[in-house]
Amino acid sequence: MKRIALVSGANQGMGKHVAKELVSDGITVYVGTRDLARGAKAAAEIGGGATALQLDVTDEVSITSAAQRIHEEAGQLDLLVNNAAISTTRTDVRDMAELRELSTASRAPIDEVRAVWEVNVFGPLAVYQVMLPLLRNSSDARIVNVTSAVGSLTTIADPAFPYHSAFEPIYAASKAALNAVTLAMLVEGRWRDAAVGRNPGVGATRRGSEGTLRDHNCVLGGRHHGRRPGCGGRRDLFLLAPGAVLRMRTPTAVRIS
Numbered sequence: 001m002k003r004i005a006l007v008s009g010a011n012q013g014m015g016k017h018v019a020k021e022l023v024s025d026g027i028t029v030y031v032g033t034r035d036l037a038r039g040a041k042a043a044a045e046i047g048g049g050a051t052a053l054q055l056d057v058t059d060e061v062s063i064t065s066a067a068q069r070i071h072e073e074a075g076q077l078d079l080l081v082n083n084a085a086i087s088t089t090r091t092d093v094r095d096m097a098e099l100r101e102l103s104t105a106s107r108a109p110i111d112e113v114r115a116v117w118e119v120n121v122f123g124p125l126a127v128y129q130v131m132l133p134l135l136r137n138s139s140d141a142r143i144v145n146v147t148s149a150v151g152s153l154t155t156i157a158d159p160a161f162p163y164h165s166a167f168e169p170i171y172a173a174s175k176a177a178l179n180a181v182t183l184a185m186l187v188e189g190r191w192r193d194a195a196v197g198r199n200p201g202v203g204a205t206r207r208g209s210e211g212t213l214r215d216h217n218c219v220l221g222g223r224h225h226g227r228r229p230g231c232g233g234r235r236d237l238f239l240l241a242p243g244a245v246l247r248m249r250t251p252t253a254v255r256i257s
């Protein structure tokens with residue numbers, strides 16, 4: 001049976017890259033996109049097996065409609081990749097240095113913290129809750145919450161870590177919160193397996209700087225990419241930071257009360 005995946009924020013950047021990888025593995029992929037026209041363009045570039053699906057992770061109606069469409073067309077979801085995220089809503093900053101200065105704990109505007117957390121933390125949780133019945137319909141459901149090395153409290157607390165001084169309450173703390181939410185999913189869902197992927201790596205995307213997408217496959221861990229060097233196989237839940245892959249024990253056994 002064809003496996004079905006949903007990748008949020010897949011009209012560009014890493015999400016699009018992941019969608020492409022999944023399609024090349026024979027998986028049918030819903031390309032989550034805020035703007036349907038841009039998503040349709042991305043899906044066409046990705047190729048057969050990719051379909052644009054309107055999805056704004058901050059919009060309850062949009063999430064529900066997306067789930068309804070997947071239900072009608074596929075009846076189940078085998079892989080949910082919560083990839084969509086933002087690092088800022090500001091348009092008035094010149095560069096990263098200025099953004100960092102304005103993002104410290106003492107200066108971060110609370111509205112800005114809320115706006116970023118809305119997408120990066122509450123969004124994945126809301127999508128998870130609405131998609132859960134579809135995931136339960138799969139015999140081997142998996143969830144990937146794309147996080148970041150800066151979200152690992154263990155890693156970032158080390159003064160020797162290169163991004164130690166960059167930890168701030170907007171983006172970085174949102175990824176730490178996402179890791180906590182991921183752990184909550186793990187605890188409640190009684191997952192059979194929780195693999196810890198590596199950092200997506202620094203990608204040449206809108207919100208990332210120049211770099212390589214090489215490590216990004218590792219985020220998917222598990223079955224499709226687990227044999228690549230350095231990927232998959234890790235069970236260290238303390239390092240839930242970069243890209244945890246959660247796999248359900250038996251979907252029907254997941255109880256949400």
Ligand SMILES: NC(=O)c1ccc[n+]([C@@H]2O[C@H](COP(=O)([O-])OP(=O)(O)OC[C@H]3O[C@@H](n4cnc5c(N)ncnc54)[C@H](OP(=O)(O)O)[C@@H]3O)[C@@H](O)[C@H]2O)c1
Nearest residue numbers: 009013014034056057083084085148202203205206207208
């Ligand atoms: N790039 C890196 O170096 C790096 C490093 C570590 C972790 N990550 C993580 O990797 C993931 C992808 O990052 P990226 O660099 O590929 O980012 P990106 O190029 O900025 O793409 C982000 C995607 O999220 C979408 N999005 C934003 N707000 C949304 C919302 N409310 N609802 C649905 N979709 C929304 C964007 O849609 P629009 O096009 O409509 O804005 C876009 O498709 C993120 O979770 C990021 O935190 C990236």
